[in-house]
Amino acid sequence: MRLFATGLLLFMAAAFIVLKRLAVLHPEWSGPLGYAISFTEAAMVGGLADWFAVTALFRHPLGLPIPHTAIIPDNKDRIADSMAMFLRDNFLTPQVVARRLKGFNLAAATGAFLSDPARDEQSRIRAGAANLLADVLESLDPEQMGGMVKTGLRRQLEKIDAAPLLGQMLTSAIADRRHLPVLESVLRKIGEAIESNEPLIREMIHQRANSIMRWTGLDERLANGVLDGAYRLLAEVIVQPDHPLRARIDEALAKLAEDLRSKPETQAKVERIKNELIENPAVAAWLDGMWERTRAALLKAVRNPDKALSGALGESLAQLGQALGDDARLQYMVNRFARRTLVGIVSRYGGEIVRLVSETVKRWDARTVTDRIEGAVGRDLQFIRINGTLVGGLFGVCIHVADQLL
Incomplete structure (x- = not known):
């Protein structure tokens, strides 16, 4: 699409040169050629203007440090904070989570998926969700994510009496x-x-x-x-x-x-032993290893969901799915537990998740951010250039008509 948009701009430039030459060689054609020349002339202006606008979003046009260009790389940190704030305000607040989950029968949907995961619709959902989860696991910083998991586990252990x-x-x-x-x-x-x-x-x-x-x-x-x-x-x-x-x-x-x-004395001794264990470097190393093993197992499972859901595990999950699909009381209990759990997770860790997203984007270099955003927008950027070329040409014709009438 980039080549096509650039080729269209070059075509308009070549057509402008050819038409101007024809107008000189054949003055009697100046009337009809005037419309075509106006079209190509304005199309070049529109195409160049939109090329400059699209390029200025992601880099300096022609490598020149023109003010207010390379907007995304220069504002990478502010974009990261804005993305994190958008995620927090629209997805990671207890009120939003509770409202989105209200009326959604998560247990029934899970039961349908587990009882018959081989259906085409379920297979597509499973493949898409697996790829999304794998991409998320691979894109997040392993050390920071591991630290977040360890911090959460440590806090929970400290709260336990x-x-x-x-x-x-x-x-x-x-x-x-x-x-x-x-x-x-x-x-x-x-x-x-x-x-x-x-x-x-x-x-x-x-x-x-x-x-x-x-x-x-x-x-x-x-x-x-x-x-x-x-x-x-x-x-x-x-x-x-x-x-x-x-x-x-x-x-x-x-x-x-x-x-x-x-007995308070015994309880104090157990609490002291528990705190010493939590502070022990060996426990921290064990938590590190547990997180890495869990992360590797999750990646392996989501990269090959069909294998993960086969065998005895698949049969057990199918039976669980059948029970979830048939038992209304079980559905009610699972849905209530899921709502409370998700709302609780968002209340406790929503801020840390948002901070993780923000800091991950901030750690990316400017070229990585530019390439990812440009790739996400994709073909539409080049359609802006194409439309600018064609719309600019049409306005050029309109201006030429108005000039002839006046």
């Missing part, structure tokens, strides 16, 4: 006897640890025994007795559900659960 939650979980586990497999596993691990460190235990007993015990060999018998007794005790606790040590352990766990729920 861990001690009462752990106490309630432990109380429920003891009441339902769900702690027994964990207890038995811990006892087995203790037995394996003792077995793998038998030489070290024997050496410790040997070093602490007096010389008489070592001379008489009683230290070895003592080590055998200690190890055998430990193995026997662990085995009895594992196989006997009513073993007294189990009752002691249950009592200790129940007391710990009660302290976690109601």
Whole structure:
């Protein structure tokens, strides 16, 4: 389209030269040729003016630093802020989100998509949404996005009152006897640890025994007795559900659960441990790795949605979609949860999302911004030049007619 618009302008210039030459060679044709000459003359002016206008938006015409040209590159940061403000005011306010979601049955639409994702309409929607999501994930700055995710997770972890939650979980586990497999596993691990460190235990007993015990060999018998007794005790606790040590352990766990729920000293210790874990660099590295793995998995899934929705996962999602499509009460619950969740996300993170968009655009170099905006507008820019050439020619003819009449 750029070549066509430029070619049309050059054609008008060539036609102007040819027509002027014909008017000199054939004066008797000056009347009819006058209209054509006026058309080509005004078309050149209109085409050049619109070429200058379109070019001035994105760069300096002919590389000359003419004032008020290269408007978009020079105002890149202001455009980024305007885009972010537009996004915030029209999409990322709780009122707008709630209004847009009101009356929209998200659960039914999701159910229809999950129950029959192979339909042509659903396939097009899935492909378009997948490409859009992949482009968004790839265009956003990974470090800043990862930092935003980590900040959000950290804030949520800091808000959690861990001690009462752990106490309630432990109380429920003891009441339902769900702690027994964990207890038995811990006892087995203790037995394996003792077995793998038998030489070290024997050496410790040997070093602490007096010389008489070592001379008489009683230290070895003592080590055998200690190890055998430990193995026997662990085995009895594992196989006997009513073993007294189990009752002691249950009592200790129940007391710990009660302290976690109601004892300020224990709660303060758990809160201190939680904060130390959050501040630990290893946890930050784990969150970094978790975000990168999640991002890579999301990109892989959205780039190949058909494969992601196949197999057992696809069957499970189809069953979920069928339930969403048939159960009105489930739809109501899902839609209400989705509305509250999205409104809550926008309320908490809308400002950060807007700032992320603004800062991402600001980090682009001027050429990147220019190329992306020019590519987004596309052919219409060249139609401006084409229309300017043709409309300018028509006005030239009108001016020539008015000149002849006057």
